[in-house]
Amino acid sequence: MNSKDKISVIVLAILLLLLIVVSMFLLVRVYTSEEDPEPNPSRDYYNYTGLGNYDNSNLNNNEYGYNPINYENNRTYRGGGNGGGGSSKRNICDDGQIIMRLYGEENTHGALWNETVYSLKVCYNEIFGEMFDFGNRDPHQCSGNSGEENNLVLRLIKSFNSHAEAPEVFSGDYNLPVCYGDLQCTSRAECLADEEEIASLTGERNAHLESRDANNYPLKICCTSSGSF
Secondary structure, eight states, X not given: OOHHHHHHHXXXXXXXXXXXXXXXXXXXXXXXXXXXXOOOGGGTTSEEEETTEEEOTTGGGOTTXXXXXXXXXXXXXXXXXXXXXXXXXXXXXXXXGEEEEESSSSSBOEEOTTOTTSOXXXXXXXXXXXXXXXXXSOTTOOOSSTXXXXXXXXXXXXXXXXXXXXXXXXXXXXXXXXXXXXXXXXXXXXXXXXXXXXXXXXXXXXXXXXXXXXXXXXXXXXXXXXXXX
């Protein structure tokens, strides 16, 4: 093989290597672009329409003026251990007492109880003043048929960074039910004497959330409980 042939082989090898590198780069870009985006404060001005889509058509007519969520908020309620049944001798919010999670106290999104990326816990014992006695059962397990869960609190569209849907509404878009213990929940403007507020929503569907007693939103999630299964 003469020197000219050697140079040609080297050039072809370099071009092939560059082609492989570019192909791998494009594959990585395509894969990462399909992943669900992380919470983005700049997009929280918009209404969440599901599956990562945002609609800003109501931005100027929004009665509640959705402002960007303060993602610096790191407040949490009393912490606890790793679950366990209720006991009159202790009153801590361990895993078994967490109903769900919120990112912040006002104008915020919701998450399932075990999505620890959200530090603000909505705790049964904080709301009802005693530990829920679930024995050896999972208090987060839904009971009843899908769409007709007996212990439904509300519905989310994804496991965190989610808007919410009121418990009596079943649109089919919000397919992640938040269930807990023996809770019997409904949404109303004010909770009745035997009910406790779990959280508040801006409306029945596609709603922002806020913590109980914040009193900014018109629709409260009101629940009753016997304290055990």
